[in-house]
Every structure is written in structure tokens, then in C-alpha cells.
Amino acid sequence: MFTSSMRGAALAAVALAALSVSCSTAPSTDRPRADATTVATVPTSAADAADAAAEADASAGVTPPPTAPDVAPPERVRDAFAGLQATLNDSCTPDNCAYFLGRVHDELHRLDRAMKADPKGAGHFTRPIELIAKLDAELAGDRSFENLKRHQTLLIGTRDRINTWMQGHPDDYR
The missing domain is CATH 1.20.120 (Four Helix Bundle (Hemerythrin (Met), subunit A))
Incomplete structure (x- = not known):
């Protein structure tokens, strides 16, 4: 059974995830729109929300910044x-x-x-x-x-x- 604080925390996580997804993608006329067969999933954790945001960025053609330099430093x-x-x-x-x-x-x-x-x-x-x-x-x-x-x-x-x-x-x- 969910307590009110658990329900509130879950609701806050869902709201933040939805906000991060909606803020990370700008509307575009060249991107196909979702049709009735598309099933929206609601992230259940911060990791799921981050994954959802990355997927949204990828579908919008946004490439994330590199996490490591392209060229490794010279070996000693x-x-x-x-x-x-x-x-x-x-x-x-x-x-x-x-x-x-x-x-x-x-x-x-x-x-x-x-x-x-x-x-x-x-x-x-x-x-x-x-x-x-x-x-x-x-x-x-x-x-x-x-x-x-x-x-x-x-x-x-x-x-x-x-x-x-x-x-x-x-x-x-x-």
C-alpha cells in the first residue's frame, strides 16, 4: 500500500521526468508526429527519466557533447x-x-x-x-x-x- 509521501514522491518523479523530456526537445516540423499506435511510457526513476530524455534528443537529431576527448593523451x-x-x-x-x-x-x-x-x-x-x-x-x-x-x-x-x-x-x- 502506498503512503501519501510515497505517492507524492512518485508523482514528483513523473512530473520532473515529463518536464525534462518536454524541455529537451523543441517542436520541429520535419520530425514525424506520434500516431495512435505510439505508446508513451512514463519514467519511474531518475535513470529512466535520463534515458527518456536521451532518447528524445536522439530522435530530434541532437547529439550529446562528448564525455571524453577524441584523442587520448600520449602514453608515458x-x-x-x-x-x-x-x-x-x-x-x-x-x-x-x-x-x-x-x-x-x-x-x-x-x-x-x-x-x-x-x-x-x-x-x-x-x-x-x-x-x-x-x-x-x-x-x-x-x-x-x-x-x-x-x-x-x-x-x-x-x-x-x-x-x-x-x-x-x-x-x-x-
Whole structure:
């Protein structure tokens, strides 16, 4: 059984929901009108009211403002380097060779992007960036497993040389 305060709260929620829906959509002559077969639903909670308002905005062609920036901030060198280091204890076994080589390639390029975006500037990371550019020239844009396998020695060697260089620059990853 509803008490008068529960009925009042429910009535207030319905009124607010109706008001938010009616205020969020302006009348438009190019929007189809509801016909007799359209069933109106009454929101029963604030979340339902927000959903109803978003649906009304969407049907009116209103796009909500983005909630996150379109471009993610550049990754930090230390985080990208940690990803590359995570490949050091793995190897190209029959069960995971394609995954492993692809991951080493991806982690090298993740680190390359982070170094180029670092506030210290790409000039600080000249050697690692050169090593990755040399690898890319050899791979010639072919990231297929067959090509990575063919260049496995260069791929792993690039990873290891960059790891050695980074070990000599601890201020870049700590």
C-alpha cells in the first residue's frame, strides 16, 4: 500500500521526468508526429527519466557533447617501456610465436609513439627511434606473421638494443 509521501514522491518523479523530456526537445516540423499506435511510457526513476530524455534528443537529431576527448593523451615512456619489458621473458614457441612476435612489434611501436610525444622531445630518444625506423624499413609495412618470423632476429635484436639503451637512461622510465 502506498503512503501519501510515497505517492507524492512518485508523482514528483513523473512530473520532473515529463518536464525534462518536454524541455529537451523543441517542436520541429520535419520530425514525424506520434500516431495512435505510439505508446508513451512514463519514467519511474531518475535513470529512466535520463534515458527518456536521451532518447528524445536522439530522435530530434541532437547529439550529446562528448564525455571524453577524441584523442587520448600520449602514453608515458615508462608505461610503454614496461610493456616492452614484459616481452623479455617470453619467446617464440610453437604455441604462441605469432602472438609473441606481433606483441614485440606492437610494444616497440607503442614505445616509439610515446618517445616522440614525450616532453623531452624525440631528440632525446634518437637512438631507439632510429632502431625502430630501421626495423620498419626492413619490414616494409608488412606486419604479417610470415614477415615478422622472417625478420625475427632483427625484431628481437631491436627490442634488446632498446632495452639496453633504456637501462642506461633510468630517469626515462622511473
